[in-house]
Amino acid sequence: MERREFLKKSAATGLLISAADVLNYKLLAQEAPLDFVVIKNGSPAQLVRKAVEELGGMGKFVSKGQAVLLKPNIGWDRTPEQAANTNPEAVAEVVKMCLDAGAKRVRVLDRTCNQSRRCYQRSGIESAAKKAGAEVRHIVDSRFSEVNIPEGELLKSWPLYRDVLEFDVFINMPIAKHHTISGITLGFKNMMGIMGDDRGKIHKNFHTNIVDINTAIKPTLTIIDAYRILVRNGPTGGNLDDVEIPKVVIAGTDRVAIDAYAVTLFGKDAKDIEYIQNAHKRGLGQADLSRVKMKEIDLSA
Template sequence: MKVALFQVKSYEGVEEKIREGIEAMGGISQFAKKGDKVLLKPNLLGFYRPERGITTHPSIVKAVARIVRECGATPIIADSPGMGISYTQCSLKKLYEVCGITMIEEAVLNYDTRTSKLGHFEIIRPVIDCNLIINIPKLKTHALTVLTGAVKNLYGLIPGLSKLSYHLTHRDTESFSRLLFELLEVIEKPQLAIVDGIIGMDGDGPMDGNLRNVGVIIISDTPILADLIALKIVGIPCSLLPGHKKRQDLLKSAELFGDPLSRLILKEPFILPKSIPSCEWLSFLKPLLTATPVIRKDCNGCGTCVNVCLQGAIRLEQGRASIEDRLCIRCYCCQESCPNQAIALKRSILYRFILRITKTRYYRIFEKIYHLTRFPINPFWGKVEDFKGRLWERLRCLRR
């Protein structure tokens, strides 16, 4: 398992580093040969121009397409946009135009909107037809999964509105993370991950956060490894991502190439989203602790969020959206889908209280409780210990 990382300050000249990284993996011929179909999967979350920093930058996708072409394979760019956008030829056309993908002459743009079954997942057709997937995520925070990197980017292979139904069955960070790893396993195609971390996003990602000049490109033959390295660079504890935490030992066997990791680690770590990673067996605490979606003044009543919320928690009232908190399961699909970024996350009173304490000397009391309590290891108390550890990491992150 290999990872190549490079400091890259701007999108100009990024191709050279991508070539160097792929060479470190053994060269593109290790992954694709003449006549193969190679699926390039950028993060095209919605109709956003590249300068917004929400979608994978087209310069990176173009560079990858050119490298794939050179080995005689056909690069096919495909993605299904985020919540609220249906998977139709019409929306794909608009998506490619707005995201700057149409300028990539080296690749074929996917307009085949047929879907197939892969395990229990409905999946877009190019996944079935391709020989290799090059996963090109954007490095961002995410309200539900904490980070959106290579593993989360695969969720875009589930077509359009089908994505929504999984939020009803996988409501918390833990079970949603399990779902993502199930998807990763079921795909069973060789993969190469190339993370666009030149401009990243922290705070309330994946679309309402702050742009950050992270200045890195991460290339790996193992998507989880690319994410684990990304977490180190942006200073997010792995313990906040349950699926990644279970696999963090992969780092020990990773071969690193390129610039030293220590040089790329951000001095100011990423600000976490206001939501809190939730745990399925303590779901009763969720309404008390997690952030609530709230409608801002900018809402123009377009109704996208109403269609996205399968809980029926959002209604339009006097030309504006309104959320019924009692019905909300904190899946944050509405926040991700609002085209006007008119849905913000608001921390709960209890969370704000805890946050305030973490900034005072009473924080030391928490620290003492944490270090003095050790729950006996058995299946139940092991979970308590695990959750406690995660909350503790979270508190430590709030202090910075």
């Protein structure tokens, strides 16, 4: 290509892009997309399906032929009723929606805390996701690679699971539950499941470290399963008296707003959750719920 031609072409491309931006801006102004939706009172599958539909359908996040990595919480050797792991029916429904949207593959994985095969089995996620058509994988230690975190304040780099970097779409799908370090564990903390090495180390200065990690990877979509929530003795639980069933799913693209909303299910305020405030300040999303565009739908109404 001649230099002149190249310059011409780049100029034209630049113009086109800015034109598209303007156009896009106008579209946005007409109908600003929702930051997140909250769906209440339905089965786990109904809740996630409705949530994704309200966000514009899975086709908005997953294009034909793309590879999707779905990361539920499968951390513990606990049953779905004990609410320590993401709801298996909800996971299966997301898998189905991704495949229906034309995903080439949907891979489900998590780096567990208890023995991985126990967790995958008892959580019910392995069988449910496989049945829905996902490939359920266990973490392979040699597939972590060191990733630089340019925006990290304390963590400058950390080994992350290669699939997260290689796949086209990343869906973060935590369960909402009690956790002593931050009061509750939600989308931000769920990202620890793709971290290699001795991740317990990041509990020291947790509220900065967890935001650092989240600057490295941005999920395409975050879905918080709050069908069952563990309100005490988390994140492991074990006592059914500590489980409440609010039957809620929160999904969207503003991960800070989503976590900020989810804490209200526990009777807390995002203002008091340090990492949410940190994430807001560092521009990862909106923590002030009065300034987000969201929608609440009650399926029982």
